[in-house]
Amino acid sequence: MAALPSFSLFLLLLTASQLQAFEFHEATVDSINQAFAAGHLTSRQLVEFYLDQIRRLNPLLRAVIEVSPDALREADRADAERSSGRLRSGGLHGIPVLLKENIGTRGPLNTTAGSFALLGSFVPQDAGVVGRLRRAGAVILGTASLSEWAHFRGDYIPNGWSARGGQGRVTDPCGSSSGSGIAAAANMAAVTLGTETDGSILCPSTLNSVVGIKPTVGLTSRAGVIPISPRQDSVGPICRTVSDAVQVLEVIAGYDARDSATVEAVKYIPKGGYKQFLKIDGLKGKRLGILKDYFNYPLGSVEAKAFEKHFQTMR
Template identity: 50%
Template structure:
């Protein structure tokens, strides 16, 4: 906030985010907090905005602000961006100072910008990072000769798969080479990530809470959540809190082994795929069509595309790709370590060829795609 104000930004307020970044219950509801209630998707109001940076993305979709800040451990910037039809950039780990950010894991957490176009996101990143990235895209970026690896993820549904086919066709027509890829090690990444995060959350949230009023550690926070009536108005689960309390200590041999394997495989997943196909970036769906918000059921958000970059600490960028019915779907671009500037430049070129954003209509509901 200090850097944004110094650069001339007018801070309008705080947005309503998913409580504890969705790291509390097995079946959370993205966009809900005991303080702010439920954030709605501006495109279809009974659909979910994804999370955890739910309000940041929804506010931009509704044109309540020019840019917003979100945070991500895995997917919490790029999924809301995709699901609300805006741009979201998860920077390389360490590029943006994390002071004051409520943590899940110092090994993955980062703040990053959301905006309605890539240029505004890049300008905001330059401020957040203290100008440690080059200037914003010029608007003259070209896709000719760029090689993009398309990770289709057909499990996100036939509507998303058809949209990826159309996107690839458009990018090829603009001069890009698009090849289909499947990054390796995804099953093992899914097995390892949550055990690592549980240990790190206990360590990092204890350190954060010790500097604040109210509960001073995770055990006290868990008890507060159990007994406070407002915390049960949508869902009551605290399973992740309780697993984190019981997890191996961060820094223990067991935890270090899990994190080391996890980081190595995530980096190799991206690096080996980029090298094997001589790619400038990976591309994948950022999100499925938004599911209906339902506190009893919780989210339906198994979205693997964000995990390699999130765990590796590499940059990723979500931008509008189109719609499945009335619901926005984003394209997620991923590049190698510290390649934020190149990724934003490529994103600007893709955005120019995919003028996919349209303003929301605030529909009360829509048929299930």
């Protein structure tokens, strides 16, 4: 009998009721939290799944630069806290997050913007958004690949390429948060973070059919993030659903003494936060315009079929 992959063997050890209760692929923050609450899932099991996805898929997709050696330990801590009744606020307790590799993390992960020039750069303090994720109990799974130096290296460097991560592989990796977009689409993390100066969250999200939010400058802290432009840089979520992206934004948005732009921007965070606007009937009564010239896909193509399916869902 051929040897089973480590996570396949792990799954066989789970009870049938657990397997029926939770679907790992395309899991959302809400479905994960429901499974946590019902006792059908642990953070360790979730991290094991994503680590296995990275082991299997990353040699082809090149979406991840490093995985954190502390990820399983952080997952165990989240499980222990949950078992003792200590549930952190924000909805990301025990949820694995991949960070674009220009976002600084203290401890075992490099922060190099994909460049060998900074290899061995271990920052002494978390970036502002990472500190917020940790306080919410999120598990830092690792770092996502990117266009080297957030594509501020030269006009002829391919999208999604870095010396450390190699070439990210999708139809077009597009903006510099390429690894975050690929990883979200390929179920290599529950949620991811990207950064944008000009299109680097929105473009890879579009090309990977995932959801990206580029916040107003200063709504999320840029402290501890390798910069390009103080007038344009922003950190935001890249996730598989609108709901997931909103829940991540709610955790990472807010004041940071290390980023003066947050002083003004946080005044516009709505009282009660962003999750209050997640309404299942939010499109009821709305009229949507479709840019047919932009979405002019060849008849019968995968893109045309996917677009029509999404259009009918909204209708």
